[in-house]
Amino acid sequence: MNDLNLTAIDPFQTxxxxxxxxxxxxxxxxxxxxxxxxxxxDFTNVTPARAVQLVREMTEDSCGxxxxxxxxxxxxxNLAAADxxxxxxxxxxxxxxxxxxxxxxxxRMNGVHMRGNLNGTxxxxxxxxxxxxRRYFLLGADAATIRRAAAAAESRFPNWTQAGFxxxxxxxxxxxxxxxxxxxxxxxDVLLVGMGNPHQERWICRHRSELCVPVCxxxxxxxxxxxxxxxxxxxxxxxxxxxxxxxxxQQPGGKARRYLLGNPLFLARAWLNRK
Numbered sequence: 001m002n003d004l005n006l007t008a009i010d011p012f013q014t015x016x017x018x019x020x021x022x023x024x025x026x027x028x029x030x031x032x033x034x035x036x037x038x039x040x041x042d043f044t045n046v047t048p049a050r051a052v053q054l055v056r057e058m059t060e061d062s063c064g065x066x067x068x069x070x071x072x073x074x075x076x077x078n079l080a081a082a083d084x085x086x087x088x089x090x091x092x093x094x095x096x097x098x099x100x101x102x103x104x105x106x107x108r109m110n111g112v113h114m115r116g117n118l119n120g121t122x123x124x125x126x127x128x129x130x131x132x133x134r135r136y137f138l139l140g141a142d143a144a145t146i147r148r149a150a151a152a153a154e155s156r157f158p159n160w161t162q163a164g165f166x167x168x169x170x171x172x173x174x175x176x177x178x179x180x181x182x183x184x185x186x187x188x189d190v191l192l193v194g195m196g197n198p199h200q201e202r203w204i205c206r207h208r209s210e211l212c213v214p215v216c217x218x219x220x221x222x223x224x225x226x227x228x229x230x231x232x233x234x235x236x237x238x239x240x241x242x243x244x245x246x247x248x249x250q251q252p253g254g255k256a257r258r259y260l261l262g263n264p265l266f267l268a269r270a271w272l273n274r275k
Contacts, residue, residue, distance in 0.1 A: 033045075033046050033050065033054070034046070036107060036112045036114075038077065038098070038103055038106050038107050038112075039077045039080070039081060039106060039269060039270065039273060040077075040080060040081065040087050040091075041072055041076075041077060041080055041087060041090050041091060041096060042090075042091050042096060043072070043096050043097065043098045043103070043107075043114070044095040044096060044097060045098070045107075045112070045114055045115055046097075046115055046116070046118075047115045047116050048116045048117075048118060048122075048123065048126070051095075051097055051116070051118050051123055052123065052126055052127050052130060052131075054095060055069060055095075055123075055127055055190075055215060055217070056127065056130075056131045058094065058214060058215045059131075059134055059189040059190060059214050059215050066208050066211050066212075066213055066214065066215070066216055067094040067214065067215050067216070068092075068093045068094055068201075068204050068205070068208070068215075068216050068217075068218075069093065069094060069095045069096075069097070069215060069216070069217045069218070070090060070093045070095075070096045070097070070197075070201055070217075070218045071096070071097050071098075071099040071118065071119055071120045071123075071218065071219070071220065072090060072096050072097070072098065072099060072103065072197075073098075073099040073100040073102060073103060073119075074100060074102030074103065074106075074262065074263060074266040075197070075258050075262055075266075076090070076099075076197050076198075077102070077103070077106070077266060077269075078262050078265055078266050078269070079197065079198050081269055083198070086198050086201070086202070089198075089201055089202065089205050090201065092205070093201075097118035097119075097123070098114050098116075098117070098118055099117065099118060099119040099120070100117065100119065100241065100243075100244070101117075101241030101242070102263065102266050102267070102270075104117070104241070105267070105270065106266070106269075106270035109270055109271065109274040109275075110274050110275045111275070117241065120217065120218070120219040120220055120222055121219075121220070121221070121222050121225055121232070124192065124217065124219055124222060125156070125157070127190075128153070128156075128157040128159070128160050129156075129157060129159070131159075131160070132159035132160070133159070133160075134160050134161070134189040134190065135160065135161045135162075135163040135186070135187065135188045135189050135190075136153075136160055136161075136162060136163060136188050136189065136190045136191070136192060137162075137163045137164050137165065137166075137183050137186050137188035137190070137191050137192070137213070138150055138153065138162075138164075138165040138166070138192050138194070138223065139165070139166050139167075139168060139170075139179060139183065139191060139192065139193045139194070139195075140167070140168035140192070140193055140194030140195050140200070140219070140223050141167060141168050141194055141223040141224065141227070142167055142168070142169070143167040144227075145167075145223055145224065145227045145229060146165050146166070146167050146168070146223055146227075147165070148226070148227035148228070149165070149222075149223035149224075149226035149227040150162060150165040152226045152227065152228075153226055163186035163187065163188040164182060164183070164186040164188070166179045166182055166183070168193075168194065168195045170203070171199075176203070176207060180207060180210050180211060183211065183212075183213065184210075184211065184212045184213075187212070188213055189213070189214055189215065190213070190214070190215045190216075190217060191211065191213045191215070191216045191217070192217050192219045192222065193216060193217065193218050193219065194218075194219045194220060194221065194222050194223045194224075195218075196220055196221065197218065197220065200218040200219075200220070201218050204216045204218060230247070230250050230251065231246075231250070232246075233245070233246030233247070234246075244259050244263070247259075248260075
């Protein structure tokens with residue numbers, strides 16, 4: 001299968017740090033789909049085209065159980081290094097894909113080449129555009145944002161059926177129960193959960209036994225892009241792997257701590273845990 005150029009797509013501690021292990025090939029690397037461990041989290045190291053294929057295959061063969069797909073970047077790995085429960089939650093996913101330059105740098109420090117930058121903002125639109133006849137449900141953001149995101153997605157991806165959408169303010173048990181009833185009644189093949197991490201991964205894992213959905217994907221800020229709350233970085237900046245700079249300029253209050261403090265912390269962790 002030919003590779004996909006995802007950059008060409010324009011989609012709308014509280015606990016003490018725990019020891020983390022350096023990037024290394026895990027036993028699964030003997031299989032065609034290599035798995036590598038970066039700072040304690042196992043990544044499915046594949047091309048963008050193969051990543052789309054893997055998700056599509058899971059929608060076709062659910063085996064009667066929900067499967068989870070997460071995207072982890074430098075911020076995700078910082079959270080995982082400081083929270084062993086969250087780290088184990090990520091490691092229990094069906095697939096974790098490497099998102100961003102930081103993950104690639106950390107892997108490279110240990111001789112591992114990541115085969116693609118697999119972020120949900122690019123990968124999900126390619127999935128919805130390339131796999132006809134499926135149903136998806138959107139969960140996340142505030143009511144106004146998710147309504148605009150749903151309208152944009154329905155127009156952009158006519159080959160898929162939009163089964164429904166619901167805002168992401170479901171942190172109380174009764175609200176989660178109500179949302180899950182709506183999701184299950186809609187019978188989607190894929191549930192896209194955009195609450196940011198670690199909230200979206202925790203929510204998916206907490207309710208996995210209640211969700212009658214073949215595949216749940218944590219998609220971060222995807223709905224903000226689809227709703228035009230924020231814009232993508234120019235393509236040339238994305239190709240350089242520095243979209244985080246664009247996000248920082250657009251949202252300095254919300255992103256300064258993550259990038260200006262978190263990025264150096266991540267690089268220090270990666271350096272100290274190299275082979």
